[in-house]
Amino acid sequence: MKKMMQGVLGYGIGSIFILMIVFSGVLAGLLKLTDMEYGTLNQLALIVGISILAFGGGAAAYKGEQKGWLAGVLTGAVFVGAMALFQIIFENTMVTLPQLSYFGGLVLAAWLGGMIGVNLPKKTAKR
Template identity: 80%
Template structure:
């Protein structure tokens, strides 16, 4: 259980937050210095978010070494809960139906990433 929580909270959520900050910076630079339209940027953000959540779930399950579906699901739910909480606190608005479907897709991506991550081959030390 300790490895599972360490994988989810340490590696999964940590990597997601770092990668989300980096991708937000890259998207902001693209928006500022290119002629990219807002709709195209929105699609890039969607793909980046889903990919990052899948990677975070995969890393959490790989490091947790057990129950990949649980590691990925917990990673996705914790991240989405934080996003909803920030929206309620800072924007003073509730979650809309389109956002709910987006959040569901993020949790699903992390869940699937967790199932993949637990099955990745591990490095073994040669003796």
């Protein structure tokens, strides 16, 4: 269980936050430097967000080495919980029903990523 939690909190959440920061900059640059519309940007942000959560769930499960579905769900739930908490604290607004469906999709993506990540082949050192 300790190894799984290290995978979730260290590799899963860490990689999600790093990739979110990087891709936020990329999407902001696309919006600033191109004539991309907000509707297109929203669709692109949705695809990127789901992909990043799937990657984070996969990374957590790969490092946890067991129960990939649980590592993925925990990774998604911690990330979604942090986002909801930030919204409540900093924006002083509650989570709406459309946001709950979006958050559910993110947890589902992390869950699927975890199931894939636990089944990836492990590197072995050749002696």
